[in-house]
Amino acid sequence: MTEKMATVTIAEQVATITINHPPVNALSNQVLQDLDEAVAQVESNNDVWVVVITGAGDKAFVAGADIRQFPNLNAADGEKMAAFGQQVFSRIEGLNKPVLAAIDGFALGGGCELAMACDIRIASAKSKLGQPEVNLGVLPGFGGTQRLSRLVGLGKAKELIYTADMVDAYEAQRIGLVEKVVEEGSVLDAAYAMAKKIIAKGPLAVATSKQAIDKGWDLPIEQGLALEAKLFGELCESEDQKEGAKAFLEKRPADFKRK
């Protein structure tokens, strides 16, 4: 049995998906298959309330799709590869729980696209992010042309994609591509600290907030507000909502059950 290049470890309601494909965790078709299986594992596990995705080693989070696959690609294979990567990343984006990208090193091309499919990006100070696909005569194919502008705006997205420039972690934070920058070597600690904070909150409420934000993002405001009100009503029927209110009134921490 070949070693999986995306593995899952779970501790205290936090699942960590680690991509391990030395030297730079490049996303070959096999790595994407393994990543898809890892996502399926955490998707169906109700005891997982937060997911952290990271790359093994300290050189790269993920330095892109596996360029060694490129010389043999024809149009059909290229489209199939792009579509599969998009499918895996959209599955991550659609997870009914928060997903934190813990970036230590290069997050380039498909690696930056993977990070953008996560909800929140935490990067070590040495990290560099970018979409350098035009260096290779292609364009970002795992969602980068669609997600980058949603985070950094149209002009900056076009600048980064047209120039293939990398940005360091602080510049990435300044433009909205990364939410938090931490010292080298502490990115996983920072991700777990944020995960711990989130799992102390109502897990259904957090998952539903993600749904409202993501689904409402490109709706007309009236439809987004209607969705928010509907989801608020649904949460009022949950055991967690009763427990949350009761715990506040009894001045004690809530014991949420994701129900």
Ligand SMILES: C/C=C/C(=O)SCCNC(=O)CCNC(=O)[C@H](O)C(C)(C)COP(=O)(O)OP(=O)(O)OC[C@H]1O[C@@H](n2cnc3c(N)ncnc32)[C@H](O)[C@@H]1OP(=O)(O)O
């Ligand atoms: C739909 C999605 C499309 C895409 O994602 S297209 C790919 C987008 N990504 C890139 O274009 C990044 C390409 N890589 C680089 O620019 C550089 O590398 C780095 C900045 C990441 C690191 O540079 P340095 O520190 O000088 O190392 P090094 O010698 O270039 O690379 C170390 C080894 O890693 C291999 N490698 C790097 N990136 C990839 C990749 N994306 N796919 C496959 N292999 C890669 C190299 O070839 C080399 O290998 P060896 O030591 O055997 O010569």
